[in-house]
Amino acid sequence: MEFVWIPTGTFWMGSPSSEAGGRSDEALHEVEISSGFWLGRYEVTQGQWEAVMGTRPWSGRDHVVSDLSHPAVSISWNAVQRFIGRLNDAAGDSLYRLPSEAEWEYACRAGSRTRWSFGDDESVLGDYAWYWDNAWDVGEEYAHAVGTKWPNAWGLYDMHGNVYEWVQDWYGSDYYDVSPRVDPRGPSSGSLRVGRGGSFVDGASDLRSADRSGFSPGGRGDDIGVRLLRIYNP
Structure with missing residues (x-):
């Protein structure tokens, strides 16, 4: 896996009215965001x-192209935790995790407020x-190979569209009203985990940097994948 350094900083999370x-x-x-990652x-x-896992949970799914370069999909939040656990066991350290919702949006925005x-x-x-216009609506009803569109200003690909990306946080519709200013980590409990970025099924509005969605942590979808955070570079 290839990783990009994301520096510390302050940003405006969410969207204006x-x-x-x-x-x-x-x-x-x-x-x-008080610590870089x-x-x-x-x-x-x-x-x-x-x-890592020796499994292909997307096999046989209706809206998936099986290819090594396409995003892993039909993976639940719970399965992603097991994936991370195996990577950390192999590294002998708690090196990998999911980004928080705030870390994800900070990296997605890459200094923007648009x-x-x-x-x-x-x-x-x-x-x-x-997304919908250049994928689903023209008969390409599947996620595409990663990195085939332009990256954001910080060199991250597919932060908008292709597949939703699991993050660590529980979803809370009013969490932003009470979240701490420094390094928020989401509600302490909930029934849904946050997915970010939108997918090949979604319209333009659902791909906005601020857009939020909640999914069952045990659920699987052909349009939900993952992007990992590495705490430090070994």
Whole structure:
């Protein structure tokens, strides 16, 4: 796996009331990320998942192309924790984890305050993302090989679209109203885990940097994958 260094910093998380497509669970608030980290340049691929787990949970699914370079999908949040556990056992350290929701959005935005990391111009979204308009709606009803669209300003690919990405946090619709300013980690409990970034099934609004979705941690979908965080570079 290839990782990109994400430096410490402060950013505005969520969306302003004026943002087209913004939702009530995206209350704008300032967040500080106090520790830098390494984030996967790409979504975890099928080849990487199979090499670690020896399984192909996407096999036989209707909307999946089986290919080593395509994102691993049909993986639950719970299964991702087992994947991370095996990686950490092999490393002999707690080296890998999921990003928090705040860490994910900070890295996605890459210094931006616009609807998407590249700006507000929806006409160029297809240069950066696989989504409804250039995938599902034209008969390509599946996630595509990782890294085939343009990256954001920090060199991260597919932060918008292709597949949703699990993050560590429980989903809370009003959590932003009470979250700490420094390194928020989500509600202490819940029934849904957060997925970020939108997918090949979704419209442009669902790919916004601020957009949030909640999924059952035991659920699997052809449009849900994962991107890992590495705490340090060994």
